[in-house]
Amino acid sequence: MTDIKELLLSRIRDVADYPAPGVVFKDITPLLADPAAFTALTDTLAELALEHGATKIVGLEARGFILGAPVAVRAGVGFIPVRKAGKLPGATLSQAYDLEYGSAEIEVHAEDLSAADRVMVIDDVLATGGTAEASLRLIRRAGAQVAGVCVLMELGFLGGRARLEPALEGAPLEALLQV
Numbered sequence: 001m002t003d004i005k006e007l008l009l010s011r012i013r014d015v016a017d018y019p020a021p022g023v024v025f026k027d028i029t030p031l032l033a034d035p036a037a038f039t040a041l042t043d044t045l046a047e048l049a050l051e052h053g054a055t056k057i058v059g060l061e062a063r064g065f066i067l068g069a070p071v072a073v074r075a076g077v078g079f080i081p082v083r084k085a086g087k088l089p090g091a092t093l094s095q096a097y098d099l100e101y102g103s104a105e106i107e108v109h110a111e112d113l114s115a116a117d118r119v120m121v122i123d124d125v126l127a128t129g130g131t132a133e134a135s136l137r138l139i140r141r142a143g144a145q146v147a148g149v150c151v152l153m154e155l156g157f158l159g160g161r162a163r164l165e166p167a168l169e170g171a172p173l174e175a176l177l178q179v
């Protein structure tokens with residue numbers, strides 16, 4: 001493993017039985033509190049986004065905002081928040097999706113995306129892949145192109161990569177860590 005990946009992994013805290021019994025929650029707050037680790041993560045994600053030709057970053061509420069916004073600034077491209085339903089003030093596109101139990105809905109301001117945009121989705125965790133999959137649908141429905149999805153970590157045992165695969169339509173899914 002590279003030095004950067006080791007540093008990032010060492011700053012992720014496992015919290016047992018949160019938010020439900022049997023779940024191991026991957027807490028990124030120690031990483032955010034360490035400027036060397038947060039900077040290394042931001043720089044690495046910005047490099048990946050530019051390598052894949054991104055002209056916009058989409059961050060997924062809420063932890064995807066914390067990572068996506070500095071990545072957009074570092075890469076010199078715009079940032080678009082994808083929010084949980086009911087939070088954005090303007091005209092929105094909405095996308096419902098299934099969670100492990102129940103369902104959820106996310107939204108974007110469609111007018112901030114255009115056919116000229118190649119969008120990289122940034123988030124901390126790929127778990128079941130439902131949130132990322134819904135975000136790709138929103139981006140395409142807004143008329144923009146998908147540059148890919150970049151996450152800090154992939155929880156491989158939940159099968160998110162397989163769920164996301166059709167919606168990627170050949171675009172890359174980059175996960176810095178497999179946990």
Ligand SMILES: O=P(O)(O)OC[C@H]1O[C@H](OP(=O)(O)OP(=O)(O)O)[C@H](O)[C@@H]1O
Pocket residue numbers: 060061062063064123124125126127128129130131132160
């Ligand atoms: O792959 P999935 O099964 O869709 O899960 C991954 C999503 O779950 C978490 O967000 P959450 O909805 O818990 O929101 P938060 O960032 O506000 O805590 C995480 O930050 C991802 O966005």
Ligand SMILES: Nc1ncnc2[nH]cnc12
Pocket residue numbers: 023024025026027125127128155
């Ligand atoms: N186990 C987990 N830890 C942190 N964020 C998550 N989002 C979905 N599952 C998660």
